[in-house]
Every structure is written in structure tokens, then in C-alpha cells.
Amino acid sequence: MDWDDLKVFLAVARGESLSRAGRVLKRDAATVGRRVSKLEADLGLSLFTKSPQGYALTDAGLRLLSHAERAEQAVMSGVDELAGQSGQLSGQVRIGATDGVASFILPQVCAAIQRDHPELELQIVALPRVINLSKREADMAITVSPPQTGRITVQKITDYNLHLAASHEYLEQAAPLECLADLRNHPVVGYIQDMISYPELDFLEDLGVEKTALASNLVSVQLGLVKQGGGVGVTHDFILPSAPELKRVLTDELSIRRSFYLVRHEGDARMERFARVGEELLCGIRDEVARLEGMVGR
Incomplete structure (x- = not known):
């Protein structure tokens, strides 16, 4: 099994459909379906249960998921370590947030972070609901309620x-x-x-x-x-x-x-890119909220 097989598996597991996985992988759904079928044949196991509602992980798929996520974190950590030798961050970080902070705080904060790291791609996902980190809707999230379950790290921002x-x-x-x-x-x-x-x-x-x-x-x-x-x-x-x-x-x-909280995948907190972006978000959001609230009543 190679890393490309695991990327396809993870995309389908998180998207729960071939079409959503295809959009993430920039491949057509038919190609993604063939890769999944080949992986299942190579393993001699069914990884997904297919239904009109989509693709759901089987018990075997759930067991593979934890290993695939650890492999993903290892690969990304290696890439981040090499990139970090220059002191500059690169790659993509997707930040989920409720629309208030996404609209009125994150634009200023993320623009400042990106100016310091021109090779970094920051994406803001504004949703009026809880961001699903386990499905990788985002790499980290700004929430108003700290989650109580899951393999996550939670830090109060301000x-x-x-x-x-x-x-x-x-x-x-x-x-x-x-x-x-x-x-x-x-x-x-x-x-x-x-x-x-x-x-x-x-x-x-x-x-x-x-x-x-x-x-x-x-x-x-x-x-x-x-x-x-x-x-x-x-x-x-x-x-x-x-x-x-x-x-x-x-x-x-x-x-x-x-209060605002920064929520991240437990393993991601140890990765250079996510760790540094997380810390800059913490400081940036804290400072921006204080600055703007300090202007009220002037």
C-alpha cells in the first residue's frame, strides 16, 4: 500500500462520497471509485459500505482510518520540518470559524500572518454551525464552546x-x-x-x-x-x-x-505549520479583539 492509496482512502472516509473526495483530490469520481475498489481488493477487505446516502466506513475501514491519519501526520510533519528550516511557513491551513469572528476578526489577523509567510495559503471557512474537524472540514477551528470529546486540543483564546x-x-x-x-x-x-x-x-x-x-x-x-x-x-x-x-x-x-477557543487535532498540534499558525492566531485574535473593543465608546 502506498501513500497515494491512503490519501484516496482518507478523502472518501471524510467526504463520505466519491464526488466530494474527487473534488478534494482533483480527480473525477470514477477514478476515485476505481482506486477504492483496487485498495479493497489488495487488502481483501471491504473498507466502505455503499448506499444511496454515500460511503460509510466498515469496521475494517475504521481500523485503517487511525493508521492512515497517523501516516498523514508523519508525512506532513516531515514536509513541515524541511520547510521550517528556512524560517518560513508554507502549505495550506484551513481555519473554520463562526461567522462573527470569521467576518470581523480573522481577515485582519490572517492577512498579517500571510504577509509574514508569503508561501502560506490560509483559508477561512465561515459556517454557522460546529466545524467537523474529524472530517477535515478544517485543520483548526475557532469556536465559542470547547468540545468535550474527540482527539483534540483546546486552548482558550480570549x-x-x-x-x-x-x-x-x-x-x-x-x-x-x-x-x-x-x-x-x-x-x-x-x-x-x-x-x-x-x-x-x-x-x-x-x-x-x-x-x-x-x-x-x-x-x-x-x-x-x-x-x-x-x-x-x-x-x-x-x-x-x-x-x-x-x-x-x-x-x-x-x-x-x-469566549473564543482554538480547537485542533491532537496530532496536528505537534506539526510545525499548524503549531506556529495556531500560536499566531491565538496572539492575533486576542490583540485584535482587545484593539476593537478598546475603540467602543470613544
């Missing part, structure tokens, strides 16, 4: 703050807003309740309201709704410098604090 905010125009025309009880007289902008992936993002209890008048699964869309005078919404303090049309309200009544 705390961040959220407050209620509304547009200046809305506040000039709306009913008085002097305490949280007054929210019953205002439309509230927030998350779609049955699409909240992290319990830390469910703010309705903090607000003392039962439902939102306008909702989205994306922070960027919620921000747009608040900007357009759609109502009052919970907004990240680090977003406010880029939204001068908004004003924080009831800051003495409600202040929410949450």
Missing part, C-alpha cells in the same frame, strides 16, 4: 463582550428604552432558535424575551437588520467600530461575556 445595540435612527423614532422590561415594546433581532449550534449563542433568556421579530442564523445578517432599523439586537462590541450607525443601549442592564 473573552469578548456583547451588548444590546440599535441604530441611531431607530432609537430616535422608537418607544422609550430605559430598562430590559421595555424590550417588550421593541422588535428584537437575533438567532433562529432551532438553528443555534452553540448554547452560548442563545441570548433570549438573557434578554428576558420569548421570541425574535427578525432572525437569521448569521451574525452578519443580524447586523444588517439592526443597521436597517429592524429593532434591537445583541451585538459584539468588536463589531461596533465598523458600524458607526449603531449605538449600545442598556449597557448597565445587560452585558454578556463569551
